Amino acid sequence: MTDAPDLETILGRVAGASGPLVVLTGAGISAESGIPTFRGPEGYWRVGSRNYRPMELATQAAFRAVPDDVWGWYLYRRAVCRAARPNAAHLALVELDRSLSDVFLVTQNVDGLHLRAGHSPERTFQIHGNIDFMRCAAECCRDVIPIPAAIGDSWEKGRLPGERERGLLRCARCGAATRPHVLWFDECYDEERYRYESALAAAREADLLLVAGTSGATTLPVRAGELAARSGAAIVDVNPEPNPFRDLALSVPRGAAASGRSAEILPEIVDRLLAVR
Template sequence: MVSSIVPQTDLESFQAHLNQSTRILALLGAGLSASSGLPTFRGVGGMWRTHDATALATPQAFEANPGLVWQFYSYRRHMALKAKPNPAHYALAELARKKTDFITLSQNVDGLSPRAHHPPSQLKLLHGSLFDVKCSDFFCRYIARNIYTDPIVPALAIPTDESDPTTTSALARELDISDENVDLPEVDYSHLPQCPQCERGILRPGVVWFGEALPSSVMNDVDAYIEKNEKIDLIMVIGTSAKVYPAAGYVDTARSKGARVAIINMDPNDVPAAGLHKGDWFFQGDAAKIVPELLKSVIGDVNIEDMGDAAE
């Protein structure tokens, strides 16, 4: 039982505060997805260990070699689709339905929160999504969301070994065995996802790359929510240290508006930049187990089978 690893007094005091809270923020990081078995961005393994992931996640890299960048993101899309939303994703989605003035700010691009049917108007994806695509042409504004097709185009499919159809190729096997000695095939520009609107540009992943601004529409929504009222009751910081801005700034801003802070993390050292204050909670452990228990006084028991997966 989760209650055996969460101090009962802390659980009761958190739930008492949650029950009477109206304006609630949640800030999500990679630790939440780790509970679904998904590696972090820099933890993507296999052949990608011979590449610098941060060097692939730039507009310049895409311009220079869109085929290579798309293979990297196609791999990440595939891995994210192999993962499933965990009970914390579903619990947060249910809390959003119960508390209509609750919004979730996610730094994750893996699509797990949308797949858990988190109400879109209450989910702000700060860094975009692997499953959104947009045109790379400067003058085109085409964007498509929640594209779960895998692969997104045939050229990015994981090939099979024609000599033995019962096994997969080295490129396919590396998804499971992390073989870092796989040679990546060349992918012709014409075989990459094409923009159906302008018919000039190719589509790119709808994520925020290094050197790019966070999406203005999302940031404006978050700012409007924060500025709407003087008071915020609670901010939950789940699976992230919240030491990098703007994430750290949201914790500070919520606290300045009266919010109590609840941190859920595996690492006891992963606390916001401003540290822990009197009245904060720190719940150490697996978010997939702890979050549903913390929210149970509002959402009750969540049956994942009944909720379903939007990607299926």
């Protein structure tokens, strides 16, 4: 449950901020749409007699060794994401995006729910990629293209791409295999594919950093939080669980944190923001 005094403090911080706004979202906001993090048992995948953990499969090394399994795993995860619907938090952020011109969204989520909800692509920095897209694994070009509709939206766990699907998952330019357009654990952030510099620049210039449903487990969000704190931004954290952003928010002069669900609290925050701007 949301603690009312927390919420009032948050709404006060939000109303007091006047400059650019950065919203940072993580797995918690997707979980409220029913999408698991895939870091736990729901993300395990058996190859032969061996169970791969998600952090082993989401790598270039695994893609080189067992590409069909990596694709099968991603198509299964994509099917889970496709079956999910944006929730009240996604929709509130879309309203914010449409109403204000200085809002940037930085998301760790690869499910594409922010875009499916209607968020503008040019102001959405999907720093870990989007599971609905693929790109040439041989890097013949920079094209990022949607997974072909002929693949379908459903995919049962354990299924591997057959000849037909492998044909669909080929680069249209050079014929090489494609790969999912997601950042893997043995890869680095970059601007061209994942808008790394843009996300950090937005955080540096923000007057308000609103963090929702992230655990702060990856480096770019943590860095974004540090930059916003250093420049004196208001920092607001919404998360049912304790996390490093709550600690950060409570350590800065214009910070506040609420323990609760994004789908309950973000609509209230957006209402307040739109009332004062």
